[in-house]
Amino acid sequence: MMDAALKVFMEKGFERTTLGDIVALSGGSRATLYDLFGDKEGLFLAVLDVVTAHISQLMNDIAESCGPPEEVLLQFGTSLLEALVQPDVMAMNRILVAEGRLFPDQLEGFFRSGPDQARGKVAGYLRRAADQGVIVVDDPMTAAHIFFGMVTAGYSFEGQINPARLGDAADRHEYVQQVVRLFLRGLCPR
Template identity: 35%
Template sequence: MSITPKRESALMSAPEAKSLESTAPGRSARAEQRRVAFLDAAREVFLEQGYEAASMAEIVSRAGGSLSTLYSQFGDKEGLFLAVVERRVKELSNAMALELSAHTPAEEGLRRIGQNFVAQLLTPAGVGLYRIILGLAPKFPELSRQFYEKGLSEVRDALAEYLRDREQACELKLRDPLRAAHFFLEMVRGTMAHRALLNPGYFPDAEEINSVVEDAVSLFLDGLRQR
């Protein structure tokens, strides 16, 4: 008669169970380290070679590990690429979550959110990934759709939550928090993003970013402050 995994754990001696418990976190930590290494290597390869030319074997060669581990963690190249994008999105939305948790007043919070959003978005890696996604749209529309749903929407939703919090604090008056969040993000990245996409040598410095964000925050709040 076979013994189920649950029954097997019940038959383990106390030292064996303790040993198993102590190694589980180690295995989890190693798996996370491997995942980070895969994502770092994948971003490099995608940026250097593009999506279609990128080789999973090359990614493993740079990151270490094995192809089987790479596929078990991400499924396929599409899953890996989306994971690279999702990690980037988390970096963009985390700043908004921080301002939400701190209940930062709208003017101060939006200023920091805007500065962080543009500074991280318009890096060589950020612009490079966005160029790849734009190029993929005609041939891989599903991949581009998932980028929009898992990427841009998550950033917009995170900002909308912060705006709702400021509305509850009687600072803002919103008709549609999601649309307001979308407008703000478009205002702060605006011409800088278009210029960066079309001019490979252009990346805005801190002074330019701060100037554009200051103007965007003022214009945005002028239309949304409680009267």
Template identity: 35%
Template sequence: MTAPDTPPIPSRREARRQDRRDAILTVAQTYFLEHGFAGTTMSGIAAELGGSKGTLWSHFPSKEALFAAVVERAAKAYQAQLSQILNVDEALELTLQRACRSLIEKVTSPDGSALHRLIVAQGRRFPELSQIFFDLAPQNTRLLLADFLHGAMMRGQLRPADPVDAARALLSLSLSGCHQQMLIGRIDRPAPNEIAADATFAVDIFLRAYAP
């Protein structure tokens, strides 16, 4: 048996460059959420970082590329968390409830809701923002969930159907409660029991619709 390949250890230079990139993304995320896309400039972010604008441009060729990297980092972190939740060895209903809870917690978090407001407020003026956000966050999350649901269909836990449509239905049900209340300003942020109730409701309706 051959040993599995291990990823190469980055050089000190590569590690420093990655650390610098992460620091830029952390500052840029806060700056975008506080100032919006239109109000964010590469010069402003460079000033926050305390470095030269040239250093920032060496990592990201445009403000759009920087925004995409911010969204991608946040989306990948959440999708890695969701991948751990989607455990095929656990009861399907429990797994789906955990997944829905994690989704609602994410989109109703301060950063999640601030990003949503940014996209809604400036997406029409900057349509590329909406596309970047959709491709990296909602779309990839939907596809990840769809892959899990397809496996459940193949195992006979759910009736055969289009798994992407099934994922869309489950996500829509999950966000139809306290998240919608947040968007229209009826609540500031949901309580944990409200999030759990929304997840339970969504999974109950979903399983009724997709029962084998």
């Protein structure tokens, strides 16, 4: 049912997708769908969680890391950008931008458990690096917001409109290297 829902949401968007479309493609029943997910919004958020699970795992990895900021942030930033440019993630992001207004309360929970938590884990890593004297950061959460923004800037606008502008994996890796270099210049010990 989740695979069918992802396929239909990607093809039709949230608003135009019907539960009947998903039931027909999955071969399941409407009763099962309601039992498992509650409604279309619940199913959409469950699909969104599955699509973004890889990003959540990246957050757990950085939460445990104690390596040098250059290496940790490069690995994290590159992995994040690669996860974000996957076709299913890009499709879900387009749906969120276009139709997220239809279920703001449910999405707030997603943001708290997804992007907000991810930035919190990066902030925790930055705090540990600052405690070690490797960087200087007054507000790790704000720094994490800035880092995420720098990594995802091209993806968020140009890449969503024209995925060809994202380049290949080597281009994205080079881009994240530049981001990390610039970001860490602002956090170098004074």
